[in-house]
Amino acid sequence: MLPAMKPTPDSDGPEAALRVSQDQFIAVWGQMAGAWGISRTMAEVHALLFITGEPLCTDDIMERLDISRGNASMSLRALLDWGIVQRAHKRGDRKEYFEAEQDVWTMFRAIVRERLKREADPLLASLHEIRDMTKPGRVGAAETPELADKIAAHRERLETMTEFFQTVENLGQQFVSPAGKGLQIAASLLGTLSGGGRG
Amino acid sequence: MLPAMKPTPDSDGPEAALRVSQDQFIAVWGQMAGAWGISRTMAEVHALLFITGEPLCTDDIMERLDISRGNASMSLRALLDWGIVQRAHKRGDRKEYFEAEQDVWTMFRAIVRERLKREADPLLASLHEIRDMTKPGRVGAAETPELADKIAAHRERLETMTEFFQTVENLGQQFVSPAGKGLQIAASLLGTLSGGGRG
DNA sequence: CATTGTTTTCAGAAATTACTGAAAACAACT
DNA sequence: AGTTGTTTTCAGTAATTTCTGAAAACAATG
Secondary structure, X not given: OOOOOOOOOOOOHHHHHHHHHHHHHHHHHHHOHHHHOOOHHHHHHHXXXXXXXXXXXXXXXXXXXXXXXXXXXXXXXXXXXXXXXXXXXXXXXXOXXXXXXXXXXXXXXXXXXXXXXXXXXXXXXXXXXXXXXXXEOOEOOOOOHHHXXXXXXXXXXXXXXXXXXXXXXXXXXXXXXXXXXXXXXXXXXXXHHHOOOOO | OOOOOOOOOOXXXXXXXXXXXXXXXXXXXXXXXXXXXXXXXXXXXXXXXXXXXXXXXXXXXXXXXXXOHHHHHXXXXXXXXXXXXXXXXOOOOOOEEEEEOOOHHHHHHHHHHHHHHHHHHHHHHHHHHXXXXXXXXXXXXXXXXXXXXXHHHHHHHHHHHHHHHHHHHHHHHHHHOOOXXXXXXXXXXXXXXXXXXXX
């Protein structure tokens, strides 16, 4: 380890402080990768683009995060898929540049939209299918009353669980749906239930 | 591969159909493990306890899921930590039994509580720290107006992000907080914003 | 306090996931 | 159609996460 000592915010001017602050943000965002269901690097690339606020090209990203070209390419592609990074171009430059969605609410709507699609929707589909498997009529009559009860209880558990996710899905759709409804939801909630001012 | 053919729900009576339905639920729940930030096995153990609805001992679980004793033990411990599985005992039996919280809303409140604690709280703390790093006064005067602008923009991005998570945290607290508020939130939301009936 | 039944721990093994780098594909320009 | 600069792909490798199994710890019982 080189004698770098703990990054000292302003030991070398405001420029350095900015850099350190960016790096910390990138690190923190990287830690959260798990929570968004993406890889650490992908989160870091996104963090870099977001906190930098200006278009960067693949080489910028490779250098700043010290990752390979392949990794950078794949991460960017994935971020484009998630819809939270856009392509950008500079006149007279053949390279592609990338910039992150800067509106935080828009960004999280995109994330929720994607996670609903990838996780909630398939889950709900499976739950429906499984629930229907033990529908009365689809299974023969139980030999004992105890077994009949067990099956009924089982069906009810599935039913409750399915309803729960149906609710989650509906909430998610509300949040995601057109024209900034998401903000309204959160605001109205905090207003209605906690009695006024923001925490 | 043995000639097991696709599990046929009712090819051998209601008992078998029940078993297959349970297994499918366990598999589906296992798939979702990533979304809850836990390991596949841990999710499967929970699924088994939930869908079974009755207390099981370590050996039951090992056998049914075909996992080692160590794995079962660690998974159960983690589920206890999350607060979605409780210990149970049977008279005249030395073994420990475990049962899953059966109320779905209670269960998800526990999950949200834990994720707030493990993810949102630390994130928010870090964001505050980073934001304060570039507070005016903590960094020296910028040499150029451009740099000053950059720093201001940077600070604003952090500010917005921090506020967003503050809101999330507040929402989460509401959901988690005493006495089933969580249900009210979701219900009132669906009612207020989507104009009536459940999807 | 020895025995027996049970649970926990944890070093090493296995499985999974993420990353690299070089080759192939692509695209703009001549 | 060739040259040059850029991006994508993917087989192999590296890093991380998860799991096993046997030993240690624990606890109830005689």
